[in-house]
Amino acid sequence: MLRVAVPNKGTLAGPASEMLAEAGYRQRHEQRDLTVIDNANEVEFFFLRPKDIAIYVGSGELDLGLTGRDLSLDSGAPVDERLALGFGGSTFRYAAPADAGEWTVAELQGKRIATSYPRLVSDDLARYGVTAEVIRLDGAVEISIQLGVADAIADVVGSGRTLRQHGLVAFGDPICKSEAVVIERRDSDQVQAKNQLIARLQGVVFAQQYVMLDYNCPKDLLDDATKMTPGLESPTMAPLADERWVAVRAMVSRKDAPAIMDRLAAVGAKAILSSDIRACRL
Numbered sequence: 399m400l401r402v403a404v405p406n407k408g409t410l411a412g413p414a415s416e417m418l419a420e421a422g423y424r425q426r427h428e429q430r431d432l433t434v435i436d437n438a439n440e441v442e443f444f445f446l447r448p449k450d451i452a453i454y455v456g457s458g459e460l461d462l463g464l465t466g467r468d469l470s471l472d473s474g475a476p477v478d479e480r481l482a483l484g485f486g487g488s489t490f491r492y493a494a495p496a497d498a499g500e501w502t503v504a505e506l507q508g509k510r511i512a513t514s515y516p517r518l519v520s521d522d523l524a525r526y527g528v529t530a531e532v533i534r535l536d537g538a539v540e541i542s543i544q545l546g547v548a549d550a551i552a553d554v555v556g557s558g559r560t561l562r563q564h565g566l567v568a569f570g571d572p573i574c575k576s577e578a579v580v581i582e583r584r585d586s587d588q589v590q591a592k593n594q595l596i597a598r599l600q601g602v603v604f605a606q607q608y609v610m611l612d613y614n615c616p617k618d619l620l621d622d623a624t625k626m627t628p629g630l631e632s633p634t635m636a637p638l639a640d641e642r643w644v645a646v647r648a649m650v651s652r653k654d655a656p657a658i659m660d661r662l663a664a665v666g667a668k669a670i671l672s673s674d675i676r677a678c679r680l
């Protein structure tokens with residue numbers, strides 16, 4: 399049976415379980431359950447703290463894990479990233495009080511930097527040749543400067559709201575651009591079972607990035623319209639009862655869909671419908 403780690407709480411837990419459920423896997427009903435056995439798919443899921451997942455996978459106890467790229471890198475575990483899942487996006491950045499002017503990474507020399515990701519920070523400082531004291535905190539890192547234990551911080555930035563709330567500004571290049579990922583141990587086995595789970599998740603990731611567009615198009619405008627919706631191989635076309643019209647169906651990128659619908663309407667397409675795709679294999 400394939401053994402897969404899933405975040406049990408925090409930002410990634412909900413979307414990770416929803417994506418697995420969408421891919422056809424059984425997920426827990428009780429928030430406190432630590433394991434779920436999906437006999438039909440021969441997978442056992444383990445619900446673990448996001449920070450611990452790469453350690454379990456790297457140790458060889460578990461075959462795959464869903465976690466954040468930043469957490470995985472910080473663990474230092476011998477794991478490889480197999481698939482980016484398109485949610486849980488964040489950057490990991492240095493930040494310092496806004497009223498202290500613009501900082502550079504070089505100015506961290508000799509300073510105290512608070513973080514929950516000490517390895518990520520130490521590795522980055524080493525790249526710059528900067529020596530600083532890295533202070534490991536479990537969370538709520540943004541408050542540490544105010545409380546006098548650090549001069550600067552390095553932390554996850556999502557919307558940037560928490561930094562602003564604490565009068566901090568980010569500086570330097572992002573240390574890491576993160577999102578939720580699937581990781582596996584280097585040199586691990588169970589290749590076929592792992593590939594199947596990854597292909598199913600990939601199908602959901604693709605499905606979330608695309609929508610299906612359907613529209614009716616006058617035959618003489620078909621060339622213009624299908625250039626806007628080339629589909630993956632080519633668009634599907636079906637005759638309508640009225641011979642002057644054709645029904646067209648094609649997948650388009652979700653983010654481009656509204657603009658494409660505007661342009662289709664402008665060239666004379668009618669009944670332009672956009673629908674969600676739940677899962678796919680491309």
Ligand SMILES: Nc1ncnc2c1ncn2[C@@H]1O[C@H](COP(=O)(O)OP(=O)(O)OP(=O)(O)O)[C@@H](O)[C@H]1O
Nearest residue numbers: 408409410448449466468469486487488554556576
């Ligand atoms: N706005 C955000 N805030 C926090 N984490 C985010 C955000 N956006 C994405 N993430 C990602 O979520 C993961 C961290 O998850 P989370 O903060 O829930 O775990 P944790 O800090 O280990 O747990 P906890 O906060 O419960 O102690 C990281 O990969 C991080 O990049």
Ligand SMILES: O=P(O)(O)OC[C@H]1O[C@H](OP(=O)(O)OP(=O)(O)O)[C@H](O)[C@@H]1O
Nearest residue numbers: 537538539553554555556557558559560
């Ligand atoms: O840029 P924002 O959208 O404001 O999000 C970033 C904040 O969210 C995370 O905290 P989390 O909720 O995980 O709490 P923690 O600090 O206790 O880990 C992260 O550590 C930042 O503090």
Ligand SMILES: [Mg+2]
Nearest residue numbers: 408409537554
């Ligand atoms: Mg957190």
